[in-house]
Amino acid sequence: MKEIFDINSIFFTVLGYPMSYLEFFGTVTGAVATVLSARAHLWSWPVGMVSVIIFLFLFYQIQLYPDMFLQVFFFITNAIGWWEWTHPKTGEEDRRNELRITPLSSKSFAFLLGAGVLATAVLGTIARNLHEWFPVMFSLPSAYPYLDSFTTVMSIVATFLLIRKKLECWYVWLLVDLISTYMYFTKGVKVLGIEYGFYCLIAFVGAWHWTREYRSYTTTTA
Template identity: 85%
Template sequence: MNNLFDINSIFFTVLGYPMSYLEFFGTVTGAVATWLSARAHIVSWPVGMVSVVLFTFLFYQIQLYPDMFLQVFFFVTNALGWWQWTHPKTGEEDRRNELKITPLSTQNFWVLMGVGAVSTALFGAIAENLHEWFPVMFSQPSAYPYLDSFTSVMSIIATFLLIRKKLECWYVWLLVDLISTYMYFTKGVKVLGIEYGFYCLIAFVGAWHWTREYRSYTPTTA
């Protein structure tokens, strides 16, 4: 195997599209982790940790810097989610003695959306100027600084909702995945774009499965 962490190290070519080791293995492990999350399976967290390491290298090489920084966050939150799901507080456990699915209150939902809007404006402005402030590290300008920042910020929010097993996380993920599909196709990482299109379907499955499980026991709004 050539250098796994170099996007120019090609694994195979399909229909004229050169598939790097980095994109292939990052995509596969990410898809598996997301599907397991939709099924509320605890193994989703360690598999996700492998995926985010690979994507950190990929996003740096295609100048999606907010996404690159986001992967560091994801690594930490995957470890946190793994702990949260397996160590619920008294009264928060389900039949498997894991964290129970609950919905957000309406007030908390809109507070999070407001935080998302303000954070997008802030991080978008930073991303837009990274190549000027740190030209040695970021030789190219950030692609889609505000749109990429929006998906990054909302991914952070969705991840915290996922860690706490909040039902609304899947609707936030759906919005993020739709926008990400567009960005990745336009940046030329087509397989990753296809994966995020698949994630849109997984978001529907996750919403359906989590809603069904939530209705199977007495819910508590938090």
Template identity: 50%
Template sequence: MSYIEFTGVLFGLIAVWLSAKAHLLSWPVGIVNVILAGILYYQVQLYPDMFLQCFFFVTNIIGWWRWANPKPAEADKKQQLKVSYMSRKQLVLAVIIATLGTYLLGQFASNLHHWFPAVFAQPSAFPYIDSFITVMSVLTTFYMIEKKIESWIIWIIVDIVATFLYYIKGVKFYSLEYLIFTIIAAYGLMHWAKEYKSYASKPV
């Protein structure tokens, strides 16, 4: 286990725990995590995950701003963005994007070592499984930015798959991290649902 892996795991766990608590600091802590994770994924040839960290860097900044600057009707008692449920249209669209996106990214990842051998000397490991994690993580991040409760259900699925993948790749500390993420995601689901119910019982 490298220092990058250990430090990245530590910041990742803190960021997800803060997210489960709907705490604004989850976003800046997450920025540190994605920088370290991007370096690690390059080292173990998980290229879709490496690209994903560039995306996460940007969305952590966006999410930080969005939670801190809600519209008046969206603000909770702390003047931060309230949690809410996804619409049926959003759920259907998520399934379509997840299916199509996983296939297309899997095809792309499978050919990276052919197209850019100077950069990607080894073929992508488990391109379709890794692409599923990537696509679902991208989708769910947008829902997290909007504080959608269903985000945690998707994270539970993604975290279970990631736990398996990283264990096989020998990044076992990251595998353990994602196992813990699964537990935190279950807590986050319950905590956010409870917070949503509280809006009906008291003014915000």
């Protein structure tokens, strides 16, 4: 069992690429959690927590420490999302007694987008200058300081919208995934680009499914 959590323990090899247990099960559980989210299924949160724990072990062993700490954020938000969906306030529950899907007001959505753009400008400026401020740690300039910062900021926004089961979360995820797909392909990590292309499809399906469920509320109450 201990070997499964070792990045050097290979599960199988495909086209010459050695796939470790950690990478395989982390990717699979992450994809399953995303598909379940698109279906507004409660089990998306615990499955997502399993994926996060697996990736925490993976990132630690390949020395991607910022990504490792990001998994702590995702674990906490998964726990919050699980609680929010299962403990809706009075008037916020759906027919399954879970948090119901609701849209944001145009004003709130515009505010979030504006705040996201502002945060992107700040974070992007920092990312653009990291190689000058900390040349020992960052020998090369950031490849896409503002695009990368935008996807980071809006991923956080989309996560909190998902926690509150806001319909617009899938449109934000779609934008983030489209940009990420472009960045990964242009940087040569094409397998990751294909994965995010798959996430684009899931985001589209999620928007369609959530919209249909939201409209069903008015149908059942009419």
